[in-house]
Amino acid sequence: MHEIKIAEDLSAIVLETAGRENLTKVTKVNISFGQLVQIVPDIFRFAFSETVRDSVAEGAEVNIEIVPVKMKCMNCGNDFQVAENRFTCNNCDSTDLSIISGKELFIKSIEGE
Amino acid sequence: MEIKIMKNILDRNQNKAAEVRSLLESKKVLMVNLISSPGAGKTTLLERTCEALGSKFRIGIIEGDITTDRDAQRLKKYNVPIVVINTEGGCHLDSHSISKVLGSFDLDSLDVLFVENVGNLICPSQFDLGETFKLALVSIAEGDDKPGKYPMLFREAKAVLLNKTDLIPYTNFNSDNFKSDLKRINAQIPLIEISCTRGEGIDKWIEWISDKIKISR
Numbered sequence: 001m002h003e004i005k006i007a008e009d010l011s012a013i014v015l016e017t018a019g020r021e022n023l024t025k026v027t028k029v030n031i032s033f034g035q036l037v038q039i040v041p042d043i044f045r046f047a048f049s050e051t052v053r054d055s056v057a058e059g060a061e062v063n064i065e066i067v068p069v070k071m072k073c074m075n076c077g078n079d080f081q082v083a084e085n086r087f088t089c090n091n092c093d094s095t096d097l098s099i100i101s102g103k104e105l106f107i108k109s110i111e112g113e
Numbered sequence: 114m115e116i117k118i119m120k121n122i123l124d125r126n127q128n129k130a131a132e133v134r135s136l137l138e139s140k141k142v143l144m145v146n147l148i149s150s151p152g153a154g155k156t157t158l159l160e161r162t163c164e165a166l167g168s169k170f171r172i173g174i175i176e177g178d179i180t181t182d183r184d185a186q187r188l189k190k191y192n193v194p195i196v197v198i199n200t201e202g203g204c205h206l207d208s209h210s211i212s213k214v215l216g217s218f219d220l221d222s223l224d225v226l227f228v229e230n231v232g233n234l235i236c237p238s239q240f241d242l243g244e245t246f247k248l249a250l251v252s253i254a255e256g257d258d259k260p261g262k263y264p265m266l267f268r269e270a271k272a273v274l275l276n277k278t279d280l281i282p283y284t285n286f287n288s289d290n291f292k293s294d295l296k297r298i299n300a301q302i303p304l305i306e307i308s309c310t311r312g313e314g315i316d317k318w319i320e321w322i323s324d325k326i327k328i329s330r
Contacts, residue, residue, distance in 0.1 A: 002204060005207070009126070013118065036264060087268070106120070107119070107120060108117070109115050110115070110118065111116075113114065
């Protein structure tokens, strides 16, 4: 369900940018979502398409990159990718970790004319 | 043509959350964002908390509810300031709705503000309210597999409360499975086992939260 609110905030950014840049058509929206945020891409695309209906972004393709969860070990400095929800350093077994990526809800760019 | 934007989609929410956080810090009010499934016992936990802490600390409550003020009605008897936010179908609170109602409280005469978020384990985890910390509440009847299913909440929360422990004999809840699942996601998170209806473990919760309130004062 949080897909709807996030899609609304995304469409506000897209339409504001399109207006500022005098675009008459937005063809593509490039975004990235961290794996931890548990966005369902199909639901998100549907929600976004509804929020931009009858605007310059109607029909825009939503290109979603899923960013894996990466952590930094605060004990040994190792950077590693979390697999199967195992939040333990794969070098020294420490659980004192700091997140590097995986929580993104990020808009990279829009494409249009 | 491609136009670079490079920003957080929830920037608006994040900026307002930062405002809320700095206001509460200046007023020395601890804000707890309480997150659980529907029916896990958020309101009952707040009832037990008001009973135990009402004479020691000045408590305020924000009740997030999709509709109705039933939870707030239950808490009325504790004579603490309560504001209800009806989300009208929305599955989570956000920082703008919190910011709007903060004016209804006299923040100078509060020590702690509990926010009962809308019952849901995924959506509320994404929206920073400006809280001091999030608290995850799960209950026995939901099953022992929740940490692995909702890793974001169990990574982000400051502590986990496991409620309704009195029901363990009547369910297939396996405490070892729950604990090992939680440990895998977040080995450092404190786990407090409680029964809000029977009272077991409530003293441990009260001790834990009292420490946090004292630190923020």
